[in-house]
Every structure is written in C-alpha cells, then in structure tokens.
Amino acid sequence: MGIILVVGGVVIVVISFLGCCGASKEKKTMLCLFATILIAVFIAVLASGILAYVYWNQVETELKQEMLNTIEQYSKDEAITQAWDTVHQLFQCCGISVDADNSQNVWKRNPNFQRASEKVPASCCKSQDSRNTAQCQADPTTNAYTQDCYFAVKEFLQKHSHIFGGVAIGFVCILFFNILFSCILLGKIRRTEKVYVHDIPRS
Incomplete structure (x- = not known):
C-alpha cells in the first residue's frame, strides 16, 4: 500500500509539474x-x-470467489491476513457463508482452522480480550460476529454507490x-x- 501511495504521489507531482511549467x-x-x-x-x-x-453482476460474482480463495491464504500471506482482519473488525462480520446453515465453517478451507481449538480467526471475535478471544475461537457462537462479510461489503458498496459515483x-x-x-x-x-x-x- 505504501509503495502504491508513493508511486501515485510521484505521478501526480510529475503531471502537475508539466502543467504548471x-x-x-x-x-x-x-x-x-x-x-x-x-x-x-x-x-x-x-x-x-x-x-x-x-458488468456489475459479474464483478459481484468475482468478488465473492476472490474472497473465498483468499480465505485459504489467511495467516500464510501477511497482506491477505491484514485485509481480512480489517474487514472483520470494520464491517463486524466473519468469513463468508458457504450455505444457509454453515456460515462459520468456511474457515475449514484453511488448514489452520481445522483444529478443534480454533474455528475462526481472532478478528472475528467481538471482544479482543485474550481470554474472551480464546473462548470465542473455540466456540464462535458465543462472542463472534455472525454476519456474512460478502453481503456486508456488498451492502456497503450499494449504500455508498452514489458517493463513489459523484466523486468519479x-x-x-x-x-x-x-x-x-x-x-x-x-x-x-x-x-x-x-x-x-x-x-x-x-x-
């Protein structure tokens, strides 16, 4: 992210320099x-x-598929891990629903969450206290967010689409x-x- 900001800043400075001079x-x-x-x-x-x-409908499908794919890379890739942790806390959600009654088990796609002691990432827990977090990871039904992250992100984009459109x-x-x-x-x-x-x- 830092590299993108630096490169973007340099490009803006160069364009501004050309225009002003x-x-x-x-x-x-x-x-x-x-x-x-x-x-x-x-x-x-x-x-x-x-x-x-x-292609908005196709974008929605690709978004969900990409989110499902990156779940497998959680804790292996630092950028993906940070991104998922941010999404969980920002949108107060946890993972993606694979079907109607198996919302949390999507994390079984990641080998780290096949253990009985931890079923979801710590960022899925409402309380970030270490003791409560351990209990939450062992039993996500007690203190974990239950909302589907895909629908949370989709709802956010739809709700703020007029702002994005206006800025664009x-x-x-x-x-x-x-x-x-x-x-x-x-x-x-x-x-x-x-x-x-x-x-x-x-x-």
Missing part, C-alpha cells in the same frame, strides 16, 4: 505531454466506470476542464508563434 513558460512540448497524459487518464477512468456499471463524475469533470484549458492555451501559443513569424521582416 508548460502554462507559465508557454512550452508546447510540456503542454502537449500534459494534455496527452490527462486524456489517457480520462479515457481510463471513463472506461472503468462504464465497464463497472455494465467530479474527477472526470476536473480532468475534462484541464484538458480543455490546456488545449486552448496550446492553440493560443501556436497562433502567437504564427503572428510572430509573419511579423519578422524578410531580408
């Missing part, structure tokens, strides 16, 4: 590169939004106006250069 110094090369990058980002964001809307539309509008203004400035620079060339006296 290109506009202040009236450099066509910088402005062209700035506009080209923004157009590429604009198309990518727009295409992602359209595809997400069109705002971002696309900002990109559009940046592209528009950079193209207008490029046209102005080119017209100025033409006028300057015509005004040079011929020997």
Whole structure:
C-alpha cells in the first residue's frame, strides 16, 4: 500500500509539474505531454466506470470467489491476513457463508482452522480480550460476529454507490476542464508563434 501511495504521489507531482511549467513558460512540448497524459487518464477512468456499471453482476460474482480463495491464504500471506482482519473488525462480520446453515465453517478451507481449538480467526471475535478471544475461537457462537462479510461489503458498496459515483463524475469533470484549458492555451501559443513569424521582416 505504501509503495502504491508513493508511486501515485510521484505521478501526480510529475503531471502537475508539466502543467504548471508548460502554462507559465508557454512550452508546447510540456503542454502537449500534459494534455496527452490527462486524456489517457480520462479515457481510463471513463472506461472503468462504464465497464463497472455494465458488468456489475459479474464483478459481484468475482468478488465473492476472490474472497473465498483468499480465505485459504489467511495467516500464510501477511497482506491477505491484514485485509481480512480489517474487514472483520470494520464491517463486524466473519468469513463468508458457504450455505444457509454453515456460515462459520468456511474457515475449514484453511488448514489452520481445522483444529478443534480454533474455528475462526481472532478478528472475528467481538471482544479482543485474550481470554474472551480464546473462548470465542473455540466456540464462535458465543462472542463472534455472525454476519456474512460478502453481503456486508456488498451492502456497503450499494449504500455508498452514489458517493463513489459523484466523486468519479467530479474527477472526470476536473480532468475534462484541464484538458480543455490546456488545449486552448496550446492553440493560443501556436497562433502567437504564427503572428510572430509573419511579423519578422524578410531580408
């Protein structure tokens, strides 16, 4: 996650540098590169939004399947373990329901939870006290979250979809106006250069 943030920050700084310097110094090369990058980002964001809307049902299916697959990697992969622990505590849920009456046993797909002493991760427990957690892991019906994480995440996305959509539309509008203004400035620079060339006296 840290690497992604650093790379994203560097990309934003580079794009901002191209736009600011290109506009202040009236450099066509910088402005062209700035506009080209923004157009590429604009198309990518727009295409992602359209595809997400069109293939939403498929995205839901893939999301559930991916969640089921990663359960097997819990405690083996640090990133997956942290992600699941965060989901459990944030959404107050535990795993995914395989069927109507076997919601907790999904963790049996992970060898670490085939033991009788621990049936669910500690993050599934409502109380994080060590003694209560041990009892909860041994008998999840006493103090563990029972909500299905897939449905909890799905409900959250559906409930906040208008916010995500609004942010996306705002971002696309900002990109559009940046592209528009950079193209207008490029046209102005080119017209100025033409006028300057015509005004040079011929020997």
